[in-house]
Amino acid sequence: MRKKTKIIGIFIVLPSIVAIAIFVYGFISWTFRVSTSDWNSFSKLARGMYRFVGFRNYERLFMDKRFITDLWNLLFFTLMFMFGSIALGLILALLVDKGVKGSRVFQTIFLYPMAVAFVVTGTVWGWIFNPGIIPDSPSGINLLMKGLGFESLMWKWYISTEHIGPFNLALIPVAIAAIWQMSGYVMALYLAGLRSIPQSIIEAAKVDGASSWKMFWKVKIPMLKPVTLSAMIILGHISLKVFDLIYAMTGSGPNNVTDMPAIYMFELTFRSNKYALGSAISILMLLAVAIVIVPYLVSAFKKE
Amino acid sequence: MSKKADIVITYILLVLFSVFFLTPIYVLLATSLKSFKEVSISAMWKLPSRPSFEGFVEAFNKLKMNLKNSFLMVIPATVISSFLGSINGYVFSKVKFKWSNLIFAIILFGMFIPYQSILFPLIRFLQSIKLYGTIPGLVITHVIYGIPITTLIFRNYYMEVPDELVEAANIDGAGFFKTYWKILLPISIPAFVVVVIWQFTSIWNEFLFAVTITNDPTKQPVTVALVNLAGSQVVQWNVQMAGAILTALPTLIVYIFLGKYFIRGLLAGSVKG
Numbered sequence: 001m002r003k004k005t006k007i008i009g010i011f012i013v014l015p016s017i018v019a020i021a022i023f024v025y026g027f028i029s030w031t032f033r034v035s036t037s038d039w040n041s042f043s044k045l046a047r048g049m050y051r052f053v054g055f056r057n058y059e060r061l062f063m064d065k066r067f068i069t070d071l072w073n074l075l076f077f078t079l080m081f082m083f084g085s086i087a088l089g090l091i092l093a094l095l096v097d098k099g100v101k102g103s104r105v106f107q108t109i110f111l112y113p114m115a116v117a118f119v120v121t122g123t124v125w126g127w128i129f130n131p132g133i134i135p136d137s138p139s140g141i142n143l144l145m146k147g148l149g150f151e152s153l154m155w156k157w158y159i160s161t162e163h164i165g166p167f168n169l170a171l172i173p174v175a176i177a178a179i180w181q182m183s184g185y186v187m188a189l190y191l192a193g194l195r196s197i198p199q200s201i202i203e204a205a206k207v208d209g210a211s212s213w214k215m216f217w218k219v220k221i222p223m224l225k226p227v228t229l230s231a232m233i234i235l236g237h238i239s240l241k242v243f244d245l246i247y248a249m250t251g252s253g254p255n256n257v258t259d260m261p262a263i264y265m266f267e268l269t270f271r272s273n274k275y276a277l278g279s280a281i282s283i284l285m286l287l288a289v290a291i292v293i294v295p296y297l298v299s300a301f302k303k304e
Numbered sequence: 305m306s307k308k309a310d311i312v313i314t315y316i317l318l319v320l321f322s323v324f325f326l327t328p329i330y331v332l333l334a335t336s337l338k339s340f341k342e343v344s345i346s347a348m349w350k351l352p353s354r355p356s357f358e359g360f361v362e363a364f365n366k367l368k369m370n371l372k373n374s375f376l377m378v379i380p381a382t383v384i385s386s387f388l389g390s391i392n393g394y395v396f397s398k399v400k401f402k403w404s405n406l407i408f409a410i411i412l413f414g415m416f417i418p419y420q421s422i423l424f425p426l427i428r429f430l431q432s433i434k435l436y437g438t439i440p441g442l443v444i445t446h447v448i449y450g451i452p453i454t455t456l457i458f459r460n461y462y463m464e465v466p467d468e469l470v471e472a473a474n475i476d477g478a479g480f481f482k483t484y485w486k487i488l489l490p491i492s493i494p495a496f497v498v499v500v501i502w503q504f505t506s507i508w509n510e511f512l513f514a515v516t517i518t519n520d521p522t523k524q525p526v527t528v529a530l531v532n533l534a535g536s537q538v539v540q541w542n543v544q545m546a547g548a549i550l551t552a553l554p555t556l557i558v559y560i561f562l563g564k565y566f567i568r569g570l571l572a573g574s575v576k577g
Contacts, residue, residue, distance in 0.1 A: 002479075004480075005399060005474065005480045009394075016451050023422065024414040024417060026425075027421075027429075031425060091317075095317055095321075098311075106322060110322075112325070115566065116552045116555065117555070118509065120551050123530060124548055128331055140348065185570055189571065241418040241419075244512065286421040293416045297412060
C-alpha cells in the first residue's frame, strides 16, 4: 500500500476514532468523576462546584437495601434468562435442523421477537401476566387458568412479593418474557454452528454406528461449545443492562421485587436528581459488563 | 425410534413451541381489534365478535407524531452510519496502519457498554450544543454509538475480499478514493443491506436514549410514546395493544421481507463474522 493512501486512510478514520475517544472513553471518565462527587441534588449540580468525596457514593449504595435487592434480582434474573434462552435456543435449533418440511416457517416464527422492541415485549407480556383481581376478576393467564379449572394455580405473577431467600418469584414472568425475546437469537447462533460442523465428521460417526442420541452428546454438543460460550457472553451482557423490558412491563414492583440496577439508576438520576449516586451505579454496571466482554474481545483478536 | 415417529414428534414439538411464540401476536390482534364496548378483561382471550378498527384509529391519532419522529430519526441515522461504517471498514480491513487492530478493538468495546455510563455527560453535552430534546440530537447520538457495529460488519465483509484485488488497483495507480469507489463500493451491497437492517431495527427499537434525551412529548420517538400510553389514567387495552402493533410494524415488515439479511446482521453482532 502506498504511503499516500495510508495517510488518507488515517485521516478518514480519525473523526470516528476521536468521536469514540470522547463519547465513549471521555464520557465514561466524566461519569466516574461525577460518581466521586457530592452532586446529589440539583442545586449542587447547578452551582457546578466539584467536591471530591472519594468512594462515599459507592459505600452508600452497598449499604442501601434497595441496591442490594437489585443485585440479587439481577443475579437471579440473569441465571434464569441465560439458562432458559440457551436451553430453549438449542432445542429449537436441533428441531429446525432436522429439516422437516416447513422448517423455514418455524424458524421465522421463532426469530421474529428479535425484530420487536423490548418495550413492545414488555407491554404485551405485561398484559398477558397481568394478574387482575384474584379470585373474582382475574385477567391474563389467570383468566385462562380459571376457565380451564385450575383456579388454585392463579398467582400474582410479577407483582407477587413471595420469595425464597433472596430470590423474588416475581422475576419468573419477567424472565419468561426475556426468554421469549432472545431464544430465537440463540437458535440462530446454534443453527449457524450446526451447519458449520463438517459433514465428514457426521458421516464418520454414522459409519462407526453412533446412535442419534450419541451423535448429539458426543459429536454435536462438543462441537457447539464455542457457540455456547458466545451465547452466554452475549446474553450475559444484555442481562446486566436490562432496562426497557422491565420499565415497560412492571417497573420496580412492590417491595422492589422486579427492580434492577438500571431502573434504580434511572430513577436516581432523572427523578430525584441524585446524579452522583446514579453515576456510581452506571460505573458498577460498566465494570460488570467489562468483566464479561473484555476477555472475549481479547481472545477474538488474538486469533487474528 | 422409527423415522416416521421421529418426524411426528418433531412436528408436535415445533407446533407447541410455535404456540408459545405466537401467543403475544394472538393477544395483540384479539385485543386491538375489539371495539371500546367489547374490550373487557374477562374477554381478553376471545376473538372480537366483530373486528373494529376503533383502537387502531385512536392509537394512530395518539402516536402519529411519534411515528413520524421515529422515521425522522431512524432514516438519517441509518444512512449516515452505514456510509461511515463502510469507509471505516475499508480502512480497518484493507489499508491498515500501525496499531490499527488494537484501535479497532478499543472502538469495538464501545458497542457493549451500558449506555447509562455515558448518559449524564451526553445529555450535558447535547444541552451545551443546544441539541438536547431534538431529533438531530438523537441522530448524532445513534450515529456515534453505531460506529463500532457498522465498522465491524463492513470490516468483516471486506476481509473476505482478496487483498490482491486492492493491490492491483493500487499498482494501476488508483488512490484511496478511487479504489474504494471502483473496487469495494460496487461489491458492498450485501453488507449495506445487513447494516441498514441492523441499524434501522436497533435505532427504531431503542428506548434509553429516546426517553432521556427527549422530554417534550411531541419530539419523542414512538417507543417512549408507547410506554406513556400505558401510563395514562384509564388503560384502554385495545388502544394500547394497537399502539404496540403500530410500534412493532416497521421492524417486523423489514424482518419478514429481508429475514435472511436480518439473521446475518444478528450473527455479525456476535463479533466473529
